[in-house]
Amino acid sequence: DIQMTQSPSPLSASIGDRVIVTCRASQSINTWLAWYQQKPGKAPRLLIYQASSLETGVPSRFSGSGSGTEFTLTISSLQPDDFATYYCLQSCFYPWTFGQGTKVEIK
Amino acid sequence: QVQLVQSGAEVKKPGASVKISCKASGYTYTSYTLQWVRQAPGQRPEWMGWINSDNGDTKYSQRLQDRVTITWDTSSNTAYMEMRSLRFEDTAVFYCATSTWTATLDSWGQGTLVTVSS
Numbered sequence: 444d445i446q447m448t449q450s451p452s453p454l455s456a457s458i459g460d461r462v463i464v465t466c467r468a469s470q471s472i473n474t475w476l477a478w479y480q481q482k483p484g485k486a487p488r489l490l491i492y493q494a495s496s497l498e499t500g501v502p503s504r505f506s507g508s509g510s511g512t513e514f515t516l517t518i519s520s521l522q523p524d525d526f527a528t529y530y531c532l533q534s535c536f537y538p539w540t541f542g543q544g545t546k547v548e549i550k
Numbered sequence: 551q552v553q554l555v556q557s558g559a560e561v562k563k564p565g566a567s568v569k570i571s572c573k574a575s576g577y578t579y580t581s582y583t584l585q586w587v588r589q590a591p592g593q594r595p596e597w598m599g600w601i602n603s604d605n606g607d608t609k610y611s612q613r614l615q616d617r618v619t620i621t622w623d624t625s626s627n628t629a630y631m632e633m634r635s636l637r638f639e640d641t642a643v644f645y646c647a648t649s650t651w652t653a654t655l656d657s658w659g660q661g662t663l664v665t666v667s668s
Contacts, residue, residue: 477654486645486658487595493653530594534654538611539597 445469445533449542455550462518464545466531471511475535478507478516481544482527490529491516521547552576554646554659561665562636569632570662572646574603577627581605583649584629586620588642600649601629636666 446469456462466476474494479487489498491507494514504519518525526549531542557571574584581604589595599610601620608620614633621630629646644662647655 475653477652479655486647486661487655488658489652489654489656492656496652498652498656532595532597532654534649537609538613541594541596543594 444538445472445536445540447531447533447540447542449529449531449545451545452543453546453548455548456521457550458521458523460521460550462521462525462547464516464529464547466509466514466516466542468512468514468533472533472535474510475533476507476509476514477532477534478505479530479532480525480527481530487530518547552648552657554648554657556644556646556659556662559663559665561667563668564637564666566636566666567632567634568636568664569630570644570646570664572629572631572659574627574629574648577648584620584622585647585649585655586618586629586631587645587647587655588640589645590639590642593642595645598631598644603627603629633664636664638666640664641666 448467450465476494478491481487490501490505495507506517528544528546530544553575555573560568562568583600585600586598587595601608601622617634619632646659648657
């Protein structure tokens, strides 16, 4: 199975900070990488697909980049609604696998 | 508007089976995969498998394929996920989600909590 490893975990940040979350794959997954935001008791919400495409309705402060084995999710200016856990998901090989999550906490 | 509505919470004893439903509405695509993901308390989500809404093809996680069956009722646009021989460690929230042109899990249901307890 492809192992997905996220860093850092957790991440402490303040409102207005630029936040970067990294996801590494154990082998190349091209750009078959998505990012999700999950809040307690809720389903994950798709933010970014195919590494860098912004899902409809997602604020433009979210962006994704990378290919191969290294990917990043950037929040350009952290807002109160952004405190949550973020997961990456690879959909290149079965079984699809998630990273362990990065919880973005208030500093 | 795309919507996935799942059935309610379940409590089961070890060794029992559970069958969860997921009704899809608002899709303009004729073909998509309806996928299942579970998330144990405090853990990362785990992908379980999918069914193609158009032709009924299925794909399962090898880890779960002996205990999981995913079906699709075309007449009601409803998917079902049955898990057999439940264990304590199967306690989780189970989600259905669709995969369309994004090639990932785009729209999600609200989740169904399955508790395995004696």
